[in-house]
Amino acid sequence: MAGERDFIQSLRNIATNPAARGLVDDAAILEIGGKRLVLTHDMIVEGVHYLPSDPAEDVAWKLVAVNLSDLAAKGAVPLGILVGYTLSREGAWDEAFVRGLAEAAAAFSVPLLGGDTVALPNGSARVLGLTAIGESDAAPSRSGARPGDLLWVTGTIGDGGLGLEIAVRGQHEPAVPLRRYRRPIPRLHAGQALAPLVSAMMDVSDGLLIDASRMGEASGAAIRIDLGRVPLSEPFAEAVGIDRAARLRATTSGDDYELLFAAPAAREEDIHAIAESLNLAVTPVGAVEEGHGLRIMHHGEDVPLPARLGYEHGSAL
Amino acid sequence: MAGERDFIQSLRNIATNPAARGLVDDAAILEIGGKRLVLTHDMIVEGVHYLPSDPAEDVAWKLVAVNLSDLAAKGAVPLGILVGYTLSREGAWDEAFVRGLAEAAAAFSVPLLGGDTVALPNGSARVLGLTAIGESDAAPSRSGARPGDLLWVTGTIGDGGLGLEIAVRGQHEPAVPLRRYRRPIPRLHAGQALAPLVSAMMDVSDGLLIDASRMGEASGAAIRIDLGRVPLSEPFAEAVGIDRAARLRATTSGDDYELLFAAPAAREEDIHAIAESLNLAVTPVGAVEEGHGLRIMHHGEDVPLPARLGYEHGSAL
Numbered sequence: 001m002a003g004e005r006d007f008i009q010s011l012r013n014i015a016t017n018p019a020a021r022g023l024v025d026d027a028a029i030l031e032i033g034g035k036r037l038v039l040t041h042d043m044i045v046e047g048v049h050y051l052p053s054d055p056a057e058d059v060a061w062k063l064v065a066v067n068l069s070d071l072a073a074k075g076a077v078p079l080g081i082l083v084g085y086t087l088s089r090e091g092a093w094d095e096a097f098v099r100g101l102a103e104a105a106a107a108f109s110v111p112l113l114g115g116d117t118v119a120l121p122n123g124s125a126r127v128l129g130l131t132a133i134g135e136s137d138a139a140p141s142r143s144g145a146r147p148g149d150l151l152w153v154t155g156t157i158g159d160g161g162l163g164l165e166i167a168v169r170g171q172h173e174p175a176v177p178l179r180r181y182r183r184p185i186p187r188l189h190a191g192q193a194l195a196p197l198v199s200a201m202m203d204v205s206d207g208l209l210i211d212a213s214r215m216g217e218a219s220g221a222a223i224r225i226d227l228g229r230v231p232l233s234e235p236f237a238e239a240v241g242i243d244r245a246a247r248l249r250a251t252t253s254g255d256d257y258e259l260l261f262a263a264p265a266a267r268e269e270d271i272h273a274i275a276e277s278l279n280l281a282v283t284p285v286g287a288v289e290e291g292h293g294l295r296i297m298h299h300g301e302d303v304p305l306p307a308r309l310g311y312e313h314g315s316a317l
Numbered sequence: 318m319a320g321e322r323d324f325i326q327s328l329r330n331i332a333t334n335p336a337a338r339g340l341v342d343d344a345a346i347l348e349i350g351g352k353r354l355v356l357t358h359d360m361i362v363e364g365v366h367y368l369p370s371d372p373a374e375d376v377a378w379k380l381v382a383v384n385l386s387d388l389a390a391k392g393a394v395p396l397g398i399l400v401g402y403t404l405s406r407e408g409a410w411d412e413a414f415v416r417g418l419a420e421a422a423a424a425f426s427v428p429l430l431g432g433d434t435v436a437l438p439n440g441s442a443r444v445l446g447l448t449a450i451g452e453s454d455a456a457p458s459r460s461g462a463r464p465g466d467l468l469w470v471t472g473t474i475g476d477g478g479l480g481l482e483i484a485v486r487g488q489h490e491p492a493v494p495l496r497r498y499r500r501p502i503p504r505l506h507a508g509q510a511l512a513p514l515v516s517a518m519m520d521v522s523d524g525l526l527i528d529a530s531r532m533g534e535a536s537g538a539a540i541r542i543d544l545g546r547v548p549l550s551e552p553f554a555e556a557v558g559i560d561r562a563a564r565l566r567a568t569t570s571g572d573d574y575e576l577l578f579a580a581p582a583a584r585e586e587d588i589h590a591i592a593e594s595l596n597l598a599v600t601p602v603g604a605v606e607e608g609h610g611l612r613i614m615h616h617g618e619d620v621p622l623p624a625r626l627g628y629e630h631g632s633a634l
Binding site for chain 2 (some may be wrong): 003005007011023032033038039040042047048049072079081082083086089095098104111114115116118120121123124125127131133135158268
């Protein structure tokens with residue numbers, strides 16, 4: 001992936017406009033007419049980001065959800081989406097894709113505004129793109145975490161990764177993690193409520209450990225994560241367990257689409273109040289510290305970093 | 318292409334928000350904070366919209382230019398672009414792409430704000446996407462043409478199509494049309510100056526005849542084009558000629574990225590004044606009439622419609 005890093009560094013060298021935020025965030029922030037617009041563009045590729053066997057409805061849903069998840073991390077209210085679609089030679093797949101797109105757009109109250117459809121040479125993988133635009137007052141970046149902040153996550157971690165394994169095996173159970181893999185729910189309301197309180201926020205898409213380490217790097221701070229505090233779902237606990245190995249698996253798999261945020265310790269009660277009002281688990285899983293790098297612990301003991309912290313197959317800019 | 322038409326119709330059924338303009342325009346118009354934002358997303362596919370042998374710098378330039386051309390047709394000032402990039406296994410190609418992106422962004426004064434890079438399975442065609450956002454006061458649609466309007470084009474028609482033929486043959490001459498194919502110039506200043514005067518405007522990307530017929534269809538009016546008035550460049554005239562066959566070839570090939578617009582006859586002098594101030598040819602090539610359909614003439618005689626009016630390989634929404 002050195003090629004990818006070089007490529008993104010080259011892009012950063014030309015993305016000097018402040019709205020680009022140095023391409024370290026997952027979204028651009030454009031000020032216009034006294035409003036703060038949030039813009040993001042994420043692609044998903046057949047065989048890379050989703051399985052060729054995934055139902056087309058779910059692929060469409062996921063394409064919308066992963067982009068809205070970037071808006072959620074900016075506390076944005078979605079204003080619209082544009083879709084970039086590579087036409088298949090399978091009319092039924094195309095039809096199912098549009099159904100899924102309509103379902104997701106309705107579920108998250110975001111209008112389809114436009115896009116492009118293109119033909120694809122025979123044998124090429126589908127490459128599906130989506131641009132989402134939203135509006136946010138706070139628009140926190142991922143680079144604002146400060147030593148002393150607590151580190152939090154919404155929901156539970158590891159279900160999407162478990163769901164991917166279930167899908168790869170061609171199984172249909174357990175249904176809850178499979179559904180979380182195929183139909184993630186962007187945490188839009190949580191993002192909107194939390195954005196004014198946080199010092200940094202991003203979504204967890206490539207794995208909690210790798211995404212947390214990215215927040216630390218962007219913020220110029222160290223991140224400590226206590227594996228024992230990482231919230232696991234009941235289906236995950238039943239299928240995988242709750243020991244250290246299970247927790248490492250949960251925190252290095254991707255597709256969570258939960259929010260990861262840092263906030264001053266003084267905000268703890270406000271955050272719990274928001275969690276209660278949203279009926280959503282919001283859990284402190286660690287802290288921001290002086291220094292740099294990622295440190296993980298379990299029951300008070302340091303845990304060696306796994307060789308792989310998460311997915312690195314392409315980066316949202 | 319029935320599949321594509323069905324697909325786009327399905328998308329139209331869900332794109333009911335007024336900002337989507339029923340997906341008949343090449344861009345969405347979003348009102349926010351008293352401003353009118355123009356959003357467009359166009360993709361280009363290796364082997365479909367560009368030749369695998371086209372230099373990476375030129376592919377990047379074209380990706381930017383075709384999207385800014387959609388903004389030009391809305392009279393918009395570009396505010397930013399987001400790029401969706403499929404990483405190749407060729408580092409030199411990626412580097413050259415970034416160089417072309419930087420050149421185009423600088424040439425058209427538009428900042429790179431973000432995007433996404435993704436890995437691509439072996440053997441897949443590159444699929445490159447770009448989202449452009451701009452701001453416009455007038456933001457004319459393609460559906461406002463009215464009987465009695467004159468129909469105009471900027472620049473010259475047919476050079477891009479000739480350039481494509483030169484590139485397909487692996488030749489390097491004549492250089493001007495080849496450059497116009499590889500490095501089109503979106504008519505941003507012309508679009509901004511003309512937008513307040515026109516009743517309908519769009520860019521010519523798939524061929525003058527097919528694009529004009531789309532304007533007629535969207536406007537519920539008939540379009541008449543006088544082939545003899547279609548402006549041809551000197552290199553085109555030298556290489557292809559200026560007879561009826563040459564003019565049919567010019568008007569059914571794509572990649573012009575000129576502006577096509579309809580305006581009330583009373584605006585004729587204002588339009589010529591704008592053309593002069595921009596030092597750009599702006600030529601009346603026909604008229605909008607009652608009825609529907611496309612009618613082409615040459616030296617006062619009706620010309621049968623060719624079987625193919627232009628390209629239909631994918632549609633900007």
